[in-house]
Amino acid sequence: MERLIRNIVILTGAGISAESGVPTFRAADGLWEGHRVEDVATPEAFARNPALVQAFYDARRAALETVVPNPAHIALAQLDQAWRGNLLLVTQNVDDLHERAGSVRLVHMHGELKSAWCTACGACHRWEKPLADDPPCPCCGRAGNLRPDIVWFGETPYEMGRIEAALAEADLFIAIGTSGAVYPAAGFVDRARAARARCVELNLEPSLGSERFHECRFGPASVRVPELVDSLLA
Numbered sequence: 200m201e202r203l204i205r206n207i208v209i210l211t212g213a214g215i216s217a218e219s220g221v222p223t224f225r226a227a228d229g230l231w232e233g234h235r236v237e238d239v240a241t242p243e244a245f246a247r248n249p250a251l252v253q254a255f256y257d258a259r260r261a262a263l264e265t266v267v268p269n270p271a272h273i274a275l276a277q278l279d280q281a282w283r284g285n286l287l288l289v290t291q292n293v294d295d296l297h298e299r300a301g302s303v304r305l306v307h308m309h310g311e312l313k314s315a316w317c318t319a320c321g322a323c324h325r326w327e328k329p330l331a332d333d334p335p336c337p338c339c340g341r342a343g344n345l346r347p348d349i350v351w352f353g354e355t356p357y358e359m360g361r362i363e364a365a366l367a368e369a370d371l372f373i374a375i376g377t378s379g380a381v382y383p384a385a386g387f388v389d390r391a392r393a394a395r396a397r398c399v400e401l402n403l404e405p406s407l408g409s410e411r412f413h414e415c416r417f418g419p420a421s422v423r424v425p426e427l428v429d430s431l432l433a
């Protein structure tokens with residue numbers, strides 16, 4: 200007998216924002232092609248060359264002003280608004296397209312471009328402007344301590360307790376537009392399987408962990424995501 204779906208966990212990666220014009224990481228023309236991870240996405244890189252790291256994220260933050268949510272973000276927001284059971288959207292993306300589409304039950308496990316973190320006082324602030332000019336922290340007033348609120352390689356993703364709890368109760372796990380190259384997110388499918396959830400992958404092509412999903416539907420997120428949401432809300 201098919202299991203009744205009440206609790207849904209959705210994981211999104213860079214592929215869901217690709218059709219909005221945000222580059223993915225591992226494509227031939229992706230973000231990591233122009234930059235070495237070790238130069239811009241580790242705490243050591245920031246300690247070594249803060250100006251380079253701030254410039255990299257300042258450019259990505261500014262680029263958000265030129266993009267808008269696509270039908271995949273919008274469909275997930277509609278699902279969030281209509282779904283009466285538990286739902287958690289976990290994104291690895293640091294863009295703000297899910298919230299701009301209207302998603303509320305949302306976790307940014309890898310941080311957010313539009314957030315700045317003061318390493319002196321620990322406060323986090325909504326941040327739309329550049330950080331390269333070392334602005335003072337609005338909380339403690341000290342300059343030179345604000346860094347992008349991004350989870351770099353070697354750092355611990357946000358809200359893992361909440362995510363693990365949701366996965367342990369999941370009836371349906373959906374991974375969208377992620378290559379399955381980066382843990383712990385790449386292991387969520389195993390947590391969901393252990394909870395006996397049905398696991399569905401939506402991606403342009405098979406991810407590294409495709410065979411761990413019960414079902415894979417390939418194609419652009421702007422098509423595959425609205426299709427799946429329609430079937431869940433039918």
Ligand code: APR
Binds near residue numbers: 225291380
């Ligand atoms: N629709 C659906 N999937 C797509 C689309 C699209 N239009 N375009 C690309 N994809 C797929 C690619 O085939 C690929 O499998 O999205 C995936 C993107 O993979 P990555 O570039 O590796 O991005 P992601 O999985 O989100 O990376 C995870 O790695 O670098 C770190 O912290 C960074 O959060 C990021 C993490």
